[in-house]
Amino acid sequence: MRERVVTVGDQLPLVGVLCEPNSDQMSDSKTAVILLNSGVIHRVGSCRLSVIVARALAERAGMTSFRFDFSGIGDSEARRGTLTANQSAVDEVQEVMDYLENWRQFDRFILYGLCSGAFAAYRTALADRRVIGTVQLDGYCYTTWKSQMMHYSPRLLSLTRWGGFFLRKLGLRKVKKGAEVSGIDDQFFEVPDFANYPPKEEVVKGLQMLNDRRLNMLYVFLGNEHYKYRKQFQECFNSVAFGNNLHVIHRPQASHILSEPVDREVISQEIATWVYQTALSTNAALPRTNRRHNHVP
Amino acid sequence: MEAFYFGPSESYLFGVFHPREGVNRNEAVLLCNPFGQEYLRAHKSIRRLAINLAKLGYPVLRFDYRGTGDSAGDLSGVSAEHWVEDIGHAIQELMDMAAVTRVALIGLRLGALLAAKASQKDDRISRLVMWDPIISGAGYVDGIRSVITGAESSGSRSRLQTPDGTLHFNGFCLPPLFQETISSWGLDDIAPTKSVPIAQIVSHESDTFAHLRTSLSDSPGFYYELAPAPHDWNYVDHVGGILWPKPVVDAIERYFAQAPNL
Numbered sequence: 001m002r003e004r005v006v007t008v009g010d011q012l013p014l015v016g017v018l019c020e021p022n023s024d025q026m027s028d029s030k031t032a033v034i035l036l037n038s039g040v041i042h043r044v045g046s047c048r049l050s051v052i053v054a055r056a057l058a059e060r061a062g063m064t065s066f067r068f069d070f071s072g073i074g075d076s077e078a079r080r081g082t083l084t085a086n087q088s089a090v091d092e093v094q095e096v097m098d099y100l101e102n103w104r105q106f107d108r109f110i111l112y113g114l115c116s117g118a119f120a121a122y123r124t125a126l127a128d129r130r131v132i133g134t135v136q137l138d139g140y141c142y143t144t145w146k147s148q149m150m151h152y153s154p155r156l157l158s159l160t161r162w163g164g165f166f167l168r169k170l171g172l173r174k175v176k177k178g179a180e181v182s183g184i185d186d187q188f189f190e191v192p193d194f195a196n197y198p199p200k201e202e203v204v205k206g207l208q209m210l211n212d213r214r215l216n217m218l219y220v221f222l223g224n225e226h227y228k229y230r231k232q233f234q235e236c237f238n239s240v241a242f243g244n245n246l247h248v249i250h251r252p253q254a255s256h257i258l259s260e261p262v263d264r265e266v267i268s269q270e271i272a273t274w275v276y277q278t279a280l281s282t283n284a285a286l287p288r289t290n291r292r293h294n295h296v297p
Numbered sequence: 298m299e300a301f302y303f304g305p306s307e308s309y310l311f312g313v314f315h316p317r318e319g320v321n322r323n324e325a326v327l328l329c330n331p332f333g334q335e336y337l338r339a340h341k342s343i344r345r346l347a348i349n350l351a352k353l354g355y356p357v358l359r360f361d362y363r364g365t366g367d368s369a370g371d372l373s374g375v376s377a378e379h380w381v382e383d384i385g386h387a388i389q390e391l392m393d394m395a396a397v398t399r400v401a402l403i404g405l406r407l408g409a410l411l412a413a414k415a416s417q418k419d420d421r422i423s424r425l426v427m428w429d430p431i432i433s434g435a436g437y438v439d440g441i442r443s444v445i446t447g448a449e450s451s452g453s454r455s456r457l458q459t460p461d462g463t464l465h466f467n468g469f470c471l472p473p474l475f476q477e478t479i480s481s482w483g484l485d486d487i488a489p490t491k492s493v494p495i496a497q498i499v500s501h502e503s504d505t506f507a508h509l510r511t512s513l514s515d516s517p518g519f520y521y522e523l524a525p526a527p528h529d530w531n532y533v534d535h536v537g538g539i540l541w542p543k544p545v546v547d548a549i550e551r552y553f554a555q556a557p558n559l
Contacts, residue, residue, distance in 0.1 A: 003367070005300040005311070015300050017311075017367050039537030042340045044366050046537065047468035051367060074340065075300060075313060115537070184527045184540065190341065191538040257533065259468035 001058040008068065008099045014092060015075040016043060016068025019054040027062030028279040031132070032106040034096055035067035036089070036117035039192035042074025043067045046114060046257040049264055053112065056268040061276035064106070068096060085193045089120040090127050097130055108132045108282060110216075110275055113139075115256070116192055125215055126206050133216035133278045135271055138224060138256060142200045144235045147228040200236075207240045216278045218247050220267060222254040247274060298348075303360075304386040308379075311367035312360035312387065314394050315347045320354030322558050324423050325395045327387055328359040329408030329415075333469030335530035336365060338539045339405055342546055346403070349550050354558075356395030360387045372470055377411065377434070377478035384415040392421065399423035403549065406530065407431045410479070413487045424518075424556070426496040426549060427484070429528055432505045434479035441466050444531075467531050484509055494518030496552050500526040500545040524548035 002020050007013035021027070035050045037043060044051050050067045057063040070085075070092055072078035081088065093111065100106045110133035111121035118136035125131040143151070155161045167173035210217070221227040230250040234242065249270055254263035304310040328343050330336045347357040362380040364372040388400050401424040404412030409430030416422040431437045441464055462473035488495060488509070495513055499506050502523060513519050526542035 003302065003309075003369075005302065007300070040341070040539055041337060041537050044337070047334075047337075048366070075298070075344065184529065184532065188527045188541050188543065189538050190541050191534070257468060257537070261465065261470060 001055060006066065006068075008096050012071065012077045012079045014068050014071060014096065016066050016096070017054070018064065018066050019058050020064045021058040021062045025059075025062045026064070027276060028283060030106060031063065031108040031110065031279045031282070032100050032104070033057055033063055033065040033110045033112055033135075033275055034093060034100075035065055036093065036111065036113040036120050037070050037073050038114040038117045040073055040190055043069045047259055047264065049114065049258050049268070050112075052264050053268045053271055056272040057275060060269070061272040061279075063272075063275055063279065064104075065112075066096065066100060086120070086123065090124045093120065093124040094128055097128065101130075108279075110135065110278065112271070113137070114258075122206065122210075125210055129213070131215065132282050133218070133275070135218045135220070135274070137220045137258075137267070138222055138227070139219055140197065140203050141219075141221065141227055141233050142203075142236050143226055144232055146235065147226065147232050150228040151225065204237060204239060207237055211240050211242055211245065214243075214245050216245050216282070217242075218249070218271065218274045218278075220249045220251065220270070222256050222258065222263075223252045224256055227252075303390045304383065307369070308363040308383075309369045310360050310363065310383055310386060312358055312390065313344075313347070314391070315351035315357040315359075317354050317356045317395070318352050320558070322354040322356075323397050324399045324401055324556075324558075325356040325358070325391045325397045326350050326401045326403060326553070327384070327391055327412075328357065329384060329402060329404035329412040330359075330362065330365070331406035331408050331530060332365075332471070333531075334467040334533060335406055336361075338530050338532075341539055341541060343405070346546050346549060349546075350553055353550065353554050355401075355553060356391065356397065358387055358391040358394070372472050372475065374474060375472060376474045377414075377482065380411050381415045384411060385419065388415075388419065388421055401426065401553075403428060405429065407437060407479075410434060410437075410482055410484060410487075413484055414482055416493065417487055417490065422493060424494045424496070425488075426498060426552065427488075428498050428545065428549060429500055430484055430497065430506075430509070432484045432509055434482040436505075438464070438471070438476045438480050441471065467533065485512060488513055488516075492517075494520070496520040496522075496549075498522045498524065498545060498548050498552065500524060500528040500542055520552060522548045522552070 004018050006016050006018045038046050054065040054067050057065045069076035070089055097109050109131050111124055111131055112135040113121040114137040118139035121134045121136055125134050219233055233248050258264050298313055298315050300313045302309045303312055328347060331339055343359050347359050350357050361368040362383045364370045364375045391400055400421055402412040402416060402422055403426040405428045409427035416425050445466055464471040495516055497510055510521050524545040526544040527540055530540055
């Protein structure tokens with residue numbers, strides 16, 4: 001495995017690290033994985049997860065990856081413009097894809113992201129057909145009747161919860177927000193500029209479009225209070241006829257930031273395996289003349 | 298700025314060099330990160346400090362210790378001595394890139410203790426700036442242990458891992474060898490032996506900071522400033538917010554702006 005710093009763009013470049021397998025272990029010279037920022041954490045990722053995933057991809061799957069900072073995050077300087085962070089994220093991923101295509105002839109991409117990174121991966125996949133797969137950790141999903149039952153039932157039976165509810169209603173207990181929770185004044189705390197969750201109908205439509213394109217999708221849902229059971233994603237989007245292009249992992253004991261080493265190890269291994277198989281199957285589906293040598297590392 | 302890898306091939310280090318602008322000072326600045334979640338949350342502050350010091354005429358290098366950030370490996374088998382070695386590699390790289398003969402070290406939290414240790418036998422170092430320094434390595438490790446233990450009742454999964462003694466704290470591992478080496482170091486022993494100017498710049502007051510200030514007050518060129526600002530680098534919210542304690546960053550810049558050109 002070998003890593004090198006790469007900057008993309010002449011003016012106010014995007015800064016990233018290309019992580020490549022040894023040449024004799026390269027599985028697919030046409031597909032690269034691009035790892036996106038989560039919120040305002042720089043490209044190493046939450047608890048260094050992006051570095052761990054990148055190295056697992058190179059060493060276990062023989063895949064090249066590029067982890068970089070969006071403009072205004074980490075080591076990439078802010079760029080002037082009128083685009084929102086959501087809009088510029090798609091543009092910048094496409095700029096990176098163009099660069100890797102021109103420089104190293106990668107013409108297929110798998111996008112990886114956690115939380116806001118997952119949202120950016122999804123939106124870029126909608127905008128660009130070079131994206132053949134997405135790996136989304138805690139990507140868009142909505143509650144179902146079952147998840148609501150699982151969420152609210154224990155609360156309905158909890159005297160403490162009812163006590164808290166009445167105290168709040170009577171104005172005897174205040175709900176803390178922002179600086180009241182953190183104890184840190186807003187001016188000294190930078191939070192991501194997340195757009196609101198889109199309406200569910202919009203995501204259904206987007207997923208339908210991606211599914212029609214047979215985009216490969218790996219969704220990983222971690223321990224969060226709104227994702228309650230393994231099949232929630234499929235039931236939430238049951239109007240979309242997913243085939244074997246969808247794989248969902250639910251790891252409820254893991255925290256949203258993957259704070260435990262064992263969770264990071266398991267998830268990075270799962271991702272490396274899925275990416276390898278996705279690249280392999282995409283290659284196999286191509287006409288024989290377009291195939292590239294694949295080597296199981 | 299220029300980002301690159303440097304150092305030994307088996308433990309390569311990620312660095313970002315900020316060339317000087319304007320005034321041509323014959324002194325460079327090396328920034329020494331804190332540990333773990335603190336490193337992740339301090340990236341913006343460290344970067345902004347580097348950019349602003351470069352504008353004051355100082356060439357600046359910031360880098361990731363081995364096993365952290367974009368640098369090689371993980372923390373298995375890493376000791377605090379290794380990180381001090383990494384500081385040595387970074388000093389040499391910075392001197393080569395900036396063509397200077399003297400390097401000032403700025404360390405945040407654990408980075409201050411490591412910087413002090415690195416400066417103990419290194420005559421290339423021109424000054425030492427300690428930002429909210431960890432005074433005692435043993436106290437630091439004990440503090441992590443007690444936070445982990447105290448948080449167990451609230452469902453935290455940070456834990457003391459007994460089989461090999463690794464501490465798992467807030468998403469990062471502190472291996473036994475690191476704990477062992479850092480636990481024998483303390484600023485009380487190291488800092489007063491330094492002959493270079495020392496600055497202690499803090500975001501809040503504490504007994505340990507006051508004690509250190511007292512012990513250093515007679516040192517030639519000692520500088521102290523309290524710049525009140527938030528300082529909980531381990532605070533993790535659900536959207537991944539990061540701390541931006543501008544007043545203390547500004548205070549460090551003021552100190553360097555007033556420093557005489559070597």
